[in-house]
Amino acid sequence: GAKNLGKNSYHVFTREMDDRVNRRMQLERDMRQGLKRDEFMVYYQPKIDLANKKISGMEALVRWVRLDGTVVSPMDFIPLAEENGLIIDIGARVLDKACAFLRILDEGPHAGLNVAVNLSPEQFRQEDLVEMVRRTLDIHDLSPDRLDLEITESTIMRDIDDTVYKLNQLVAMGIRISIDDFGTGYSSMYYLKKFPIDTLKIDRSFVRDICEDPNDANIVQTITVMADNLGIKVVAEGVETVEQQELLTSFGCQQVQGFLFSPPLPAPGFEEYLTGFETRSGEG
Numbered sequence: 176g177a178k179n180l181g182k183n184s185y186h187v188f189t190r191e192m193d194d195r196v197n198r199r200m201q202l203e204r205d206m207r208q209g210l211k212r213d214e215f216m217v218y219y220q221p222k223i224d225l226a227n228k229k230i231s232g233m234e235a236l237v238r239w240v241r242l243d244g245t246v247v248s249p250m251d252f253i254p255l256a257e258e259n260g261l262i263i264d265i266g267a268r269v270l271d272k273a274c275a276f277l278r279i280l281d282e283g284p285h286a287g288l289n290v291a292v293n294l295s296p297e298q299f300r301q302e303d304l305v306e307m308v309r310r311t312l313d314i315h316d317l318s319p320d321r322l323d324l325e326i327t328e329s330t331i332m333r334d335i336d337d338t339v340y341k342l343n344q345l346v347a348m349g350i351r352i353s354i355d356d357f358g359t360g361y362s363s364m365y366y367l368k369k370f371p372i373d374t375l376k377i378d379r380s381f382v383r384d385i386c387e388d389p390n391d392a393n394i395v396q397t398i399t400v401m402a403d404n405l406g407i408k409v410v411a412e413g414v415e416t417v418e419q420q421e422l423l424t425s426f427g428c429q430q431v432q433g434f435l436f437s438p439p440l441p442a443p444g445f446e447e448y449l450t451g452f453e454t455r456s457g458e459g
């Protein structure tokens with residue numbers, strides 16, 4: 176009766192927990208091996224400047240390409256990597272690869288682009304974060320003004336004083352800071368005057384429905400106007416339609432990123448995209 180049921184459900188519960196723990200441990204082992212085998216790849220998504228119809232730069236987005244060819248999305252391993260600390264190595268690897276790619280592009284017809292790299296809040300707990308970034312730029316002989324670092328509001332709010340201290344050091348080097356997923360965090364906007372922010376990236380969740388939802392349209396327009404008044408640039412994330420693009424332009428939002436232009440692409444595909452974009456805009 177009821178007694179048995181209770182006992183059984185207890186067993187089911189622990190078995191499920193065991194499974195979950197085992198899966199996590201396996202995933203962690205695989206990630207360590209993936210790092211050794213250099214399975215963490217960087218894809219690139221262009222940032223388009225609508226005002227002059229140019230590609231202003233690109234965002235580096237990590238992918239875990241496993242031995243069998245499966246491409247694992249960052250959503251499926253970054254949270255675990257943040258818990259077990261592997262994000263420190265993965266993050267350093269992404270920055271290194273993005274800088275190496277920039278140098279390759281500099282040798283060809285697409286020289287002079289900027290690259291944006293996402294930083295996890297966990298990387299700000301790393302004592303030598305600023306040194307790591309400086310060292311990587313040095314190794315690739317890149318000027319710091321070629322690099323944007325994307326952080327979220329929650330990164331700043333976690334340990335404001337320490338994070339702002341590190342951000343100020345990065346900004347002093349000449350690196351630009353973007354606030355990613357802007358509008359989704361517990362933002363007091365207090366930090367907007369704590370250090371020079373270069374760009375606000377309006378989160379995709381506000382952009383998605385701008386053509387149908389007047390509230391979202393209002394939010395996006397208000398952010399754009401506010402940023403403009405503060406001398407901060409704006410990028411709209413997740414632009415998928417021409418209608419969204421046109422509305423964003425009418426709001427004064429000049430920079431966009433989204434599937435309308437290109438999904439994130441592996442390095443060779445991204446180079447092809449650059450070439451095609453120039454050809455197309457040359458015709459237009």
Ligand code: C2E
Nearest residue numbers: 236237248249250269293294295413414415432433434439
């Ligand atoms: P994010 O930095 O906000 O990156 C934007 C995400 O939106 C990317 O997902 C991109 O593929 C996706 N996206 C871009 N345009 C569109 C669009 O038009 N429609 C839709 N539906 N999606 C679009 P992705 O690459 O899966 O990355 C997800 C998140 O994982 C990133 O969000 C970022 O927070 C994190 N991430 C990615 N790479 C790294 C990394 O190297 N380090 C760290 N710490 N986090 C990373």
Ligand code: MG
Nearest residue numbers: 234293325355
């Ligand atoms: Mg980002």
Ligand code: MG
Nearest residue numbers: 355356376412
């Ligand atoms: Mg974002």
Ligand code: MG
Nearest residue numbers: 355356378379
């Ligand atoms: Mg996002």
